[in-house]
Amino acid sequence: MLDNADLAKQARALDASDPIASVCDQFERPEGWVFFDPNSIGPTPKTAGAAAANLVDEWATLRRRGWAERDWIHMPARLGDLIAPMIGAGPGEVLVCDNTTVNLYKAIGHALEINHDRSVLLTQADNFPTDLHVLQGFVHSSDRSLTIRYVETEDDAIAALDDTVALTSFSHVEYKSGARWDMERIGKAARSAGALALWDVSHAAGAVPVDARGSGADYIVGCGYKYLSMGPGGPAFIYVRPDLVNRAWPPICGWMGHADTFSLPKTYVPRDGIVRFLAGTPMVGANSLAQCAAEIFNRYGPDDLWARHQSLSEFFILAVETLCGPLGVEVTSPRDYQRRGGHVSIKAPGSGRVVQALIDAKVVSSFRKPDSIRFGISPLALTHVDICDSVTRLRDILEKQTWKDPKYANVSV
Numbered sequence: 001m002l003d004n005a006d007l008a009k010q011a012r013a014l015d016a017s018d019p020i021a022s023v024c025d026q027f028e029r030p031e032g033w034v035f036f037d038p039n040s041i042g043p044t045p046k047t048a049g050a051a052a053a054n055l056v057d058e059w060a061t062l063r064r065r066g067w068a069e070r071d072w073i074h075m076p077a078r079l080g081d082l083i084a085p086m087i088g089a090g091p092g093e094v095l096v097c098d099n100t101t102v103n104l105y106k107a108i109g110h111a112l113e114i115n116h117d118r119s120v121l122l123t124q125a126d127n128f129p130t131d132l133h134v135l136q137g138f139v140h141s142s143d144r145s146l147t148i149r150y151v152e153t154e155d156d157a158i159a160a161l162d163d164t165v166a167l168t169s170f171s172h173v174e175y176k177s178g179a180r181w182d183m184e185r186i187g188k189a190a191r192s193a194g195a196l197a198l199w200d201v202s203h204a205a206g207a208v209p210v211d212a213r214g215s216g217a218d219y220i221v222g223c224g225y226k227y228l229s230m231g232p233g234g235p236a237f238i239y240v241r242p243d244l245v246n247r248a249w250p251p252i253c254g255w256m257g258h259a260d261t262f263s264l265p266k267t268y269v270p271r272d273g274i275v276r277f278l279a280g281t282p283m284v285g286a287n288s289l290a291q292c293a294a295e296i297f298n299r300y301g302p303d304d305l306w307a308r309h310q311s312l313s314e315f316f317i318l319a320v321e322t323l324c325g326p327l328g329v330e331v332t333s334p335r336d337y338q339r340r341g342g343h344v345s346i347k348a349p350g351s352g353r354v355v356q357a358l359i360d361a362k363v364v365s366s367f368r369k370p371d372s373i374r375f376g377i378s379p380l381a382l383t384h385v386d387i388c389d390s391v392t393r394l395r396d397i398l399e400k401q402t403w404k405d406p407k408y409a410n411v412s413v
Contacts (some may be wrong), residue, residue, distance in 0.1 A: 011384035038343040038376025042229030045292035067322040082294035088211035103238040107219035110253025118166035173203035173341025178333035183215035187385040207342030230290035254279030309379040319391040352411035
């Protein structure tokens, strides 16, 4: 039976044999703190401070000339090319822009224009709320008789596909359980039924494999501020299958998506390719911070980062079950790595209060009602030793029942 000393020794050995352990050196690591928060902000690149200061200097000195003398105008496409390998896409196929909700709207509207003779939108009953809300918005506002068909499992989804389904809209990784859906399997079934497939990879991109081309995905959207570490409220991204892009206008027609942007014509004509999904002026500040992380991702092969995430997450499960299993902790995410996403979810006595107590122990996780504690495993900024130390702190909180202190009664997410 493994004990804490055995786990600590194993953690040190795994870190010593990690071929890309140096990636952690490129991110800020506040002394004593360990961050596992999968619903918020990824680790800070050490270059972010200088990038922010440089932008302020350019703002003060260049002003309007910055649009001509810097690459501000081209950053959405350039950043898209940098992160494209992390979602299995190629150059010129991804844009970094707007936020996930807006990009969901663009993708859904585009798909409905292509499959205009179909009326059903197929989605997970437990999909992330914003995904559901955007779908519901189309049903509410469309002059077509659209309906949403909700399913619980992959098998249910495949059984529900028929010639009325215009679009399937699923999260690649479920935001509570961390369960990963099979993009290739669902995509193949959708194509056979004549439906288009949209995937939200917010809880996957930058942590676990996403394969836009190999899975035949029609649309992919996701946020940049989780595992991609693009900063607070960082920009999101959108991928559209290249042969679909020009088949319909983008639902949001803005001047940056115009074929002749700077002639400022009165009549809209969309650009060719993914850039037609641009709308308004690029977010230069957000993009400048996003570039810091995107450049780091571009230095490493996706397979190496995914392998690192697998090692870290499987060691986390081993440590939790070894040290905390006897104290009533249960891992609720899939045990099969191929079915698991960026985070690992557990149940524990007093789950929400435990999360609050962990913050005082300098371990940041997140809580989702009714009883799910989520630990986001960043392949960029965590070590196996970090994980061993954090699970030890979790065990101490459970053993001493620290979480029962009244100060932890106000539970946040």
